[in-house]
Amino acid sequence: MTLRRNKLLFLGLLGVIILAVTGIVPQAVWALPPPQPQNATYVGTGNGSAVYFHYYPGPIDAKIFKVNLSGTIYDAYCIDIYTAISINDTLTVNGSLAEGNQSVNWTAINYILYTYNYSSPEVTDKDNESAAIQAAIWYFTSEPYGLFNASNTSQKYQFMTDPKTDWYDGRLENGSALVRDRAFEVINDTKANASTFKFPTRIELNASEEYVLQNQTVNLTATVYDQDDARIQGVTVKFAITEGNGTLDPDNGTTNDSGQFQVNFTGTDANATTVVAWVEGSYGTLLRGDILYPSSPVQNVSTITLIPRSIEELIVLPVPEQSTLVLTSTGVLALVGYVTYSRRKKKEE
Numbered sequence: 001m002t003l004r005r006n007k008l009l010f011l012g013l014l015g016v017i018i019l020a021v022t023g024i025v026p027q028a029v030w031a032l033p034p035p036q037p038q039n040a041t042y043v044g045t046g047n048g049s050a051v052y053f054h055y056y057p058g059p060i061d062a063k064i065f066k067v068n069l070s071g072t073i074y075d076a077y078c079i080d081i082y083t084a085i086s087i088n089d090t091l092t093v094n095g096s097l098a099e100g101n102q103s104v105n106w107t108a109i110n111y112i113l114y115t116y117n118y119s120s121p122e123v124t125d126k127d128n129e130s131a132a133i134q135a136a137i138w139y140f141t142s143e144p145y146g147l148f149n150a151s152n153t154s155q156k157y158q159f160m161t162d163p164k165t166d167w168y169d170g171r172l173e174n175g176s177a178l179v180r181d182r183a184f185e186v187i188n189d190t191k192a193n194a195s196t197f198k199f200p201t202r203i204e205l206n207a208s209e210e211y212v213l214q215n216q217t218v219n220l221t222a223t224v225y226d227q228d229d230a231r232i233q234g235v236t237v238k239f240a241i242t243e244g245n246g247t248l249d250p251d252n253g254t255t256n257d258s259g260q261f262q263v264n265f266t267g268t269d270a271n272a273t274t275v276v277a278w279v280e281g282s283y284g285t286l287l288r289g290d291i292l293y294p295s296s297p298v299q300n301v302s303t304i305t306l307i308p309r310s311i312e313e314l315i316v317l318p319v320p321e322q323s324t325l326v327l328t329s330t331g332v333l334a335l336v337g338y339v340t341y342s343r344r345k346k347k348e349e
Helices: 002-022 106-115 126-141 178-196
Strands: 039-051 060-069 072-078 090-096 200-207 217-226 236-243 246-249 252-254 260-267 273-280 285-288 301-303 312-317 322-327 333-339
Touching: 039 072, 039 126, 039 178, 060 126, 060 301, 072 126, 090 200, 106 126, 106 178, 126 178, 200 273, 200 312, 217 236, 217 273, 217 312, 236 246, 246 273, 252 260, 260 273
Parallel strands: none
Antiparallel strands: 039 060, 039 090, 060 072, 072 301, 090 285, 200 217, 217 260, 236 252, 236 273, 246 260, 273 312, 285 301, 322 333
C-alpha cells in the first residue's frame, strides 16, 4: 500500500513537472516605456555667408549650424528665420521633420536636404552653396507668413518674395546676387520635383517567433513607412542589440520594394534580448527649441542627416518559460528556477 502510494505520488509529481517543462503559457504584450528625450546643444556655425533680410536691420548668417549630441557634432540648418538662437542653447531631438509645424511643406525641405549637399566634392564654393541651400529652406519654412508687403517691412513674410532692388533678401554684403540666384535654382527644382518625393517617418520591427530559444535563429523584419504612411523602398535600416546577447546577420541593409529589410537573429544565452532597428539617410531630424524654453523658445533646427535612432523601433525577444529538473539527495526530481519573460514592443506615440 505504501509502495503504491509513493509510486502514484511520484508519477503525479513527474506529470506536473513534464507539463511545466513542455507547456508555454501565452504571454501578454506590453508597451515599452517611452524613450527619454535626447538633447543637443547649439555650439556655433560652419560654412555659409551673411545675407540681407528686410525684416532685420543688418545681414544675417545663412550658415551651417553645428549641434553637439552626446559628443558627436552634426550639421544642421535653421528652419525658423524669425526666432533667435545663442551658443549653448539646448534643442530637443524630436524625430522626423513631419512632426513639425503642419503648415510647412516638409516634403520640400526633405527634398532639398536629400538632393543638395554643400560638402559634396564637386562643390567648389561651399560657403555660398550652403548659404543658398539655407535661403531656399527659409523660403519654404516662412511660406505660411505670406508675401512681402513693401508698405510694412516690419511684418513677417515669406523670405525672398521681395523685389530684387538695392537691399533685397539673400543679397551678399558685397552686393552680389550669387546666393539668391542659386537659391532660386534650388527652389524651382524643388517646386518641380518634390511633390513625388518620399521620406521615412516611422519604422516597425517584428519577429517571426514569439519566443527565442538559446541558439535558435529567428527572422526580424523592419518595415519603413513614409509621410503618407505607405511603405518606402531604398531606405537604410540598421540593427543593434541593446540588452542581452546574440548575433545579427546582417546588421544593416536597404528596404526592398515592399519597404522591408530582414535580418537573422540568433540568441546566445537563455535570457531575453532587446533589439533596436532605426533609419538613417540624408533626411532631416527635427531639433525643437520650444520644449525646454516654452515661454521664450529658441530656433527650431533640422539636421542634414537623420540622427541615429531618432526614428526607431525596439523589440524584446524573450525565452519561453524556463525550468530546471534536478535530482535531490533523496532521489526525488525537483523543479527549480521557474522564470517567465514577456515580449514587449515599443509603440508609436
